[in-house]
Amino acid sequence: MKSAVKNFKGLSDKAIAWIFITPTLILLLAINIYPLIYAIRMSFTNFYANKIGREPKFVGLKNYQKILGDEEIWEKMQITAHFVCWTLLLQALIGLGLALLLNRKFKGNELLTTLIVLPMMLSPAVVGVFWTYLYNPQVGLFNYVVNFFYDFGVFDMIGSSTLAPWSIVIVDTWMWTPFTMLICLAGLRSIPNYLYEAAEVDRASKWQQFIHITLPSVLPFLLLALLFRGIENFKMFDLVVELTSGGPGSATELASINLKREAFEKWKTGYSSAFAVILFVTIFGFGNVYVKVMNKIKER
Amino acid sequence: MKKLLSIFLIPVFTLLFTFNVKAESLTLGWAAWDPANALQELSKEFTAETGIEMNFEFVPWTSFADRMLNELNNKGKTFDLLIGDSQWIGAGATYGHYVKLNDFFDANGISMDDFNPATVYAYSTWPKGTPNYYALPAMGDALAWAYRKDWFDRPELQAEFKSKNGYDLGVPKTWDELYDMCTFFQGREIDGVVRYGAAINTERGSEGITMGVTAAMYAWGMEYEDPNNPYSMDGYFNSAAAAEAVEFYKKMYDDCAPPGHSDAYMVANLDAYKSGQVAFQMNWYAFWPGVYKEDSDGRESGFFANPCQNVCAATLGGQGISVVSYSDKQDLALEYMKWFARPDIQQKWWDLGGYSCHMDVLGSPDFVDSAVYAQGFLDSMGIVKDFWQEPTFVELMLPMQERIHDYVVNGKGSAQEALDKIIEDWEEVFEADGKI
Numbered sequence: 128m129k130s131a132v133k134n135f136k137g138l139s140d141k142a143i144a145w146i147f148i149t150p151t152l153i154l155l156l157a158i159n160i161y162p163l164i165y166a167i168r169m170s171f172t173n174f175y176a177n178k179i180g181r182e183p184k185f186v187g188l189k190n191y192q193k194i195l196g197d198e199e200i201w202e203k204m205q206i207t208a209h210f211v212c213w214t215l216l217l218q219a220l221i222g223l224g225l226a227l228l229l230n231r232k233f234k235g236n237e238l239l240t241t242l243i244v245l246p247m248m249l250s251p252a253v254v255g256v257f258w259t260y261l262y263n264p265q266v267g268l269f270n271y272v273v274n275f276f277y278d279f280g281v282f283d284m285i286g287s288s289t290l291a292p293w294s295i296v297i298v299d300t301w302m303w304t305p306f307t308m309l310i311c312l313a314g315l316r317s318i319p320n321y322l323y324e325a326a327e328v329d330r331a332s333k334w335q336q337f338i339h340i341t342l343p344s345v346l347p348f349l350l351l352a353l354l355f356r357g358i359e360n361f362k363m364f365d366l367v368v369e370l371t372s373g374g375p376g377s378a379t380e381l382a383s384i385n386l387k388r389e390a391f392e393k394w395k396t397g398y399s400s401a402f403a404v405i406l407f408v409t410i411f412g413f414g415n416v417y418v419k420v421m422n423k424i425k426e427r
Numbered sequence: 428m429k430k431l432l433s434i435f436l437i438p439v440f441t442l443l444f445t446f447n448v449k450a451e452s453l454t455l456g457w458a459a460w461d462p463a464n465a466l467q468e469l470s471k472e473f474t475a476e477t478g479i480e481m482n483f484e485f486v487p488w489t490s491f492a493d494r495m496l497n498e499l500n501n502k503g504k505t506f507d508l509l510i511g512d513s514q515w516i517g518a519g520a521t522y523g524h525y526v527k528l529n530d531f532f533d534a535n536g537i538s539m540d541d542f543n544p545a546t547v548y549a550y551s552t553w554p555k556g557t558p559n560y561y562a563l564p565a566m567g568d569a570l571a572w573a574y575r576k577d578w579f580d581r582p583e584l585q586a587e588f589k590s591k592n593g594y595d596l597g598v599p600k601t602w603d604e605l606y607d608m609c610t611f612f613q614g615r616e617i618d619g620v621v622r623y624g625a626a627i628n629t630e631r632g633s634e635g636i637t638m639g640v641t642a643a644m645y646a647w648g649m650e651y652e653d654p655n656n657p658y659s660m661d662g663y664f665n666s667a668a669a670a671e672a673v674e675f676y677k678k679m680y681d682d683c684a685p686p687g688h689s690d691a692y693m694v695a696n697l698d699a700y701k702s703g704q705v706a707f708q709m710n711w712y713a714f715w716p717g718v719y720k721e722d723s724d725g726r727e728s729g730f731f732a733n734p735c736q737n738v739c740a741a742t743l744g745g746q747g748i749s750v751v752s753y754s755d756k757q758d759l760a761l762e763y764m765k766w767f768a769r770p771d772i773q774q775k776w777w778d779l780g781g782y783s784c785h786m787d788v789l790g791s792p793d794f795v796d797s798a799v800y801a802q803g804f805l806d807s808m809g810i811v812k813d814f815w816q817e818p819t820f821v822e823l824m825l826p827m828q829e830r831i832h833d834y835v836v837n838g839k840g841s842a843q844e845a846l847d848k849i850i851e852d853w854e855e856v857f858e859a860d861g862k863i
Contacts (some may be wrong), residue, residue, distance in 0.1 A: 158714075177522075179523075265686055288688070371631075372690060374689070374832055376829065376833025376836060377837075388825060391497075392822075393825055393856075394822065394823055
C-alpha cells in the first residue's frame, strides 16, 4: 500500500490528470463517439438491421442524395421548424413576462411559482395523453374555455390539419415555459439593486430601466434557456407521439418521429443513419452559431 | 430446541420442495385485450393437468407489434409461446423466429383439416397456402359491426327512416345502406342526448385506419396484386373501384364519425359505443362477448358481418399461436400447443369468449345459437381477406397508414393519388427485399 502511494506520488501532474480523465474518456468514446462513427459508416450503406444475414452494401452518397432531394423530408423539416420557432418565441415572451411578474414581492409569490413550475415536472408522455382529453371536442376543457370567450362551435384541435400543428405548440409552451421563466428569474435576481437606484437618481423611467438594465442583464440567461429548449424541441418525440402520433396524416410528423419510423419500424438503418447525421449536423451547426452569438452578447 | 427447529424447518423444506416441483413454467406473449384474459383463465386447466406454470405478458395493441417484433429480431428468450398477428407469419417463418410445426403436428395427430381453412391459410402457412405450418390457428377474428338494436327497434325512428330512404331500418346489407343509416343518426337527439353515426377506425400510429379502410376496399373488390403476376399492383390496388372505396370511407368519416374521432381504433370505438355516442361501431369480433355482456340501461346490441358492396368480404384479424425458436423450453411449449389443439379445450375456449377455429366447435349444431354474434362470425370467416403477410409487412403498413390518414382525416390530395403513392412506396420495399 505504501509503495503504491509512493508510486502515485512519483507521478507527474499530467499523468495524474490522465488517470482521472481516462475512465470518462473511455465512457465517452464507448457510448457517444463510437455510435456516432458507426452511424456515419452505416449512412453510406443500404443496411437493414432486421434482415438477418444480409451483408450491407456500400452505396456512397445515395442515402444523402435521396434524403435531401425528397420533398416529403423537407415537409417534415418545415413542420419541425414551425414547431421549434413558435415554441421558442412563445416560451421566451411568456417565460420572461412571468419571471418579471414573479420577481416582484407579493403575498403568495412562492406558492404561485411552485404552481407554475408543476407542468415541467410531469412526464411528457403523461402530458401528451391528458392533453388529448383536454382537446377532445366533445368533453374537453379546451373547447369549453375557448367557446366561453367566443363561440367558435365544435372544433377538433388534433383532427384538423390546420389546428394540429398549433395544438403541439400550445402543449409544449404550457409545459416548458416554466423552465424559461426559472432561468430568467435567476437572471433577474442577479441584477444588483444599486443599478436601479442609480437609474432612479438619473430620473430614468421604468421603461428605460427595463430597456437599459433589465433586458441586457437577463438576455444571456434567456438565450441560454432558449438554446436548451431549441435543442430539445428539435428532437422532440414523446409528447407529440402521445398527442397526435404525427397526424392527422403527417401534419405533425416532426423530423425525429419520421426518423424513428424509418429506423425502427421500416428498419432502413442505412437511410435513417444518413438522416440522423443530417439532423445532427443541423443541430450542431445551429447550436455553434447560436453559442457564438450568445457569447458576443455577453461580452457587450 | 431440536423439536422447535424441526417444527420450523419441515414446513420450510416442504414449501421449497413444492416450489421446486412447480419450477417448470412457460411464458406466453399476446396483446392486452379481452380474449387474453379468457386464455389466462383457460390455461389454469393446463397448469392443473401438467403442473407447468403459465406466465403471461400482454402488451397494449398500440405497442404490440413494436414490442414483439423487437423481441423476435433480437432473438429474445422472454417468450416461449407467442400469439402473433397474422401478418407476422411471413417474417416469423422467413427469419426463423417461429418453429416449423409440421413434424410436431404429424407426430401428435394434429391435422390442419380440423381447423377452418381460411384461418389455416391466414394464420399458419408460409409461403401462403403451402403445407408449411408455423402456427396453430388460435383466435379467429374479423372486422365487423355492432349497432344499437334498441334504437333501431323504436317505431318512430323506423317510420322516419323508411319515409326518408324507402326501405326498413335494420341490419345494412351494403355499405350504401350503412351510410344511409349512419347519416340518419348523425347529430340526432335521442333521449335528450345528441348521438352520432359510426365509430370507425381512424388510428394513425399502428394499423387502425388500414384495417378500417380495407374493410371498404375489399367490399369494392380490391385486390392487392395481379393474381397471375405477383407484386404487380398497378391497376389492382389502385383500381377505380379501390379509389371509390377510399372516397366512400372518407365520406363515412366526414359525415358519420363523432367529433374528435380522428385517431381512433379498438378502444376508442368501444368507448364511443359504450358511452352512447354512436349508433354503430366498427370493431373486431373479439370484443363482442364483452359488449354483449355489458349491455345495460336499455342498451341492446346487435352484431353483423362487414356489409357487401360489389362483393362480400371482410378484413381478417386474429392470430395463430407459435413456438418461439429462441426459447429454451420448446418441448414444454409444444406440450401446451398439443393441449390447446384438443377439441374439448377448443370448446372451452369458445365458451370463455375466445374464438376457436376448430371445425368441431364451428361445425357443432349448437354453435350458431351459442352466441348472438356466432352466425356473423361464421359468415365473416368465409369471406376474410388479409393485408400483406410478407416479412416486410411493417414497412408495407407504414406508408398505407400515412397516405390513407393524410387523405381521409387530413383531407390532403385525392384517394387515387394516395393509392398511387402507396404503390410507389410498396414497390420500393419489394425492391429492397429482392421481390421485384
